Amino acid sequence: METTPNLPLPEAFLDFLKENDLDPSIYVLGDVTPRYIRLKPGGGTQVEEIEADIKCMLEEVSWLPGFFSIPPHIQIANSKAYQEGKIYGMDAASGAAVLALNVSAGDHVLDLCAAPGAKLCMLLDLLGSSGSVTGVDVARHRLAACRTMLQKYGLGDRCRLFVADGTTFSLRPLRGHFDLKSYGTSAPQENNGYFKEWTSKRSWKERKIASKARIGTASELVIGTREPEMIFYGKHSGVVGLTKSELFQTACGSEALDSGYDKVLVDAECTHDGSIRHIQKFEHWGWKTLQRRVLDAQRTDNLTHLQLQLLSNGFRLLKVGGSLVYSTCSLTVAQNEDIVEQFLSQNAHADHSSFEVQFHLKTTKEVPLVSYNFQGYVVSNIWD
Numbered sequence: 270m271e272t273t274p275n276l277p278l279p280e281a282f283l284d285f286l287k288e289n290d291l292d293p294s295i296y297v298l299g300d301v302t303p304r305y306i307r308l309k310p311g312g313g314t315q316v317e318e319i320e321a322d323i324k325c326m327l328e329e330v331s332w333l334p335g336f337f338s339i340p341p342h343i344q345i346a347n348s349k350a351y352q353e354g355k356i357y358g359m360d361a362a363s364g365a366a367v368l369a370l371n372v373s374a375g376d377h378v379l380d381l382c383a384a385p386g387a388k389l390c391m392l393l394d395l396l397g398s399s400g401s402v403t404g405v406d407v408a409r410h411r412l413a414a415c416r417t418m419l420q421k422y423g424l425g426d427r428c429r430l431f432v433a434d435g436t437t438f439s440l441r442p443l444r445g446h447f448d449l450k451s452y453g454t455s456a457p458q459e460n461n462g463y464f465k466e467w468t469s470k471r472s473w474k475e476r477k478i479a480s481k482a483r484i485g486t487a488s489e490l491v492i493g494t495r496e497p498e499m500i501f502y503g504k505h506s507g508v509v510g511l512t513k514s515e516l517f518q519t520a521c522g523s524e525a526l527d528s529g530y531d532k533v534l535v536d537a538e539c540t541h542d543g544s545i546r547h548i549q550k551f552e553h554w555g556w557k558t559l560q561r562r563v564l565d566a567q568r569t570d571n572l573t574h575l576q577l578q579l580l581s582n583g584f585r586l587l588k589v590g591g592s593l594v595y596s597t598c599s600l601t602v603a604q605n606e607d608i609v610e611q612f613l614s615q616n617a618h619a620d621h622s623s624f625e626v627q628f629h630l631k632t633t634k635e636v637p638l639v640s641y642n643f644q645g646y647v648v649s650n651i652w653d
């Protein structure tokens with residue numbers, strides 16, 4: 270399908286595609302590629318109502334429960350269904366990453382690059398009133414948006430969110446049962462006492478302490494070894510009733526973790542070249558921005574290093590017998606196959622065997638029916 274795109278892609282991007290053996294013609298498909306929405310679980314009975322609201326037919330995605338495709342020109346942001354939290358705007362490829370994780374009731378899940386949170390919300394919807402999800406992201410403002418989304422969709426109960434570097438994050442899942450009756454509601458007491466129920470209302474003193482702790486961090490992307498900062502936790506996330514030292518128990522070294530997470534999602538930072546709509550936005554933002562944000566050689570080298578570190582740390586926190594999904598929205602071999610290959614060569618206990626899922630996702634590359642292309646790899650921890 271070697272055609273010249275009518276989108277005026279800049280030379281530098283065309284070179285990037287050529288170097289990575291990618292076909293530029295996929296970038297002309299944006300106008301015909303459907304959009305996708307995901308319905309809140311139990312929303313299947315409301316399909317007709319939602320169709321009337323957003324003024325188009327919903328076409329069920331057979332392989333992805335709860336997902337429907339809609340025509341590319343339909344905007345959902347002003348619809349009642351969206352504003353009332355009955356539907357999510359979420360691409361099928363993002364759903365595929367979560368589906369590949371095969372979450373079961375009661376799982377404790379780690380989402381290592383969680384913001385802005387589309388996949389995190391889906392994980393919580395799948396878990397319902399069981400298990401927990403720990404969301405980590407290095408970008409505070411993006412994670413704050415994720416917290417807003419949890420609140421909008423009423424999903425925070427079993428979730429905790431940490432601003433932290435996913436390459437060094439070490440907190441274990443909380444698996445205990447906690448008696449919530451005696452703890453009441455007030456601002457968290459993080460110094461001597463136990464954590465009470467979360468409230469967004471903080472005293473002046475607490476806000477001052479939190480903002481002081483952040484001063485000195487020049488860039489959100491280089492927080493290195495700073496202690497994770499918890500910016501949200503739900504009533505049944507396991508946090509309420511713990512002391513700070515109980516919460517901040519870390520997993521050390523690379524020993525096999527019986528108490529690790531059941532499932533880990535590493536939806537790594539990448540060049541986003543597989544997201545057709547994302548690339549098309551640079552037509553308005555300016556192609557120079559694309560060059561700076563996507564194509565800069567130094568940045569891409571750093572990115573592959575970051576991706577390998579994120580994957581390795583996610584695996585370190587995975588329990589024996591658990592499974593991990595590594596995903597990106599890049600189509601380059603360097604950010605997908607090469608990363609997984611390097612990781613496997615360094616981790617004898619990792620088994621990369623779920624070819625069925627991988628094949629399915631690869632099909633989306635050859636037949637780009639989704640606007641947000643995604644490559645995913647499932648890795649299991651088979652330490653014995």
Ligand SMILES: C[S@@+](CC[C@H](N)C(=O)[O-])C[C@H]1O[C@@H](n2cnc3c(N)ncnc32)[C@H](O)[C@@H]1O
Pocket residue numbers: 363381382383384385386387388389405406407408411433434435436536537538539575
């Ligand atoms: C592809 S986005 C994740 C999308 C998200 N999973 C979702 O479904 O909405 C990648 C994320 O990785 C985060 N990130 C980049 N470097 C990171 C690091 N060292 N540790 C944790 N998160 C990081 C970025 O801030 C960004 O939010």
